[in-house]
Amino acid sequence: MRIKEGFELREICGEHVILSHGMDNIDFSKIISLNETAAFMWKEAEGRGDFDAEGLVAALLENYEVDEETARKDVCRVLDKWQEIGLLV
DSSP states (O other): OOBOTTEEEEEETTEEEEEETTOSSOOGGGOEEEOHHHHHHHHHHHHHSSOOHHHHHHHHHHHSSOOHHHHHHHHHHHHHHHHHTTOBO
């Protein structure tokens, strides 16, 4: 899978948010906010181009003190949400 073109992670007032390039009129009720772990996953996915859940699980295990089951559940939950709202192709 791959992050759909036109979306980028920004930090605004200490919050990690996903914005669409070229948004002239931003609807602040529809900004996608990410926690620190989800923002880390976004950066990892962005850096890989094509990525899969296993690669993100491995990155979480390498960079966070988390067990594999929890990392796998978190990755699947986040990717399902990103897919649902149209951030992935």
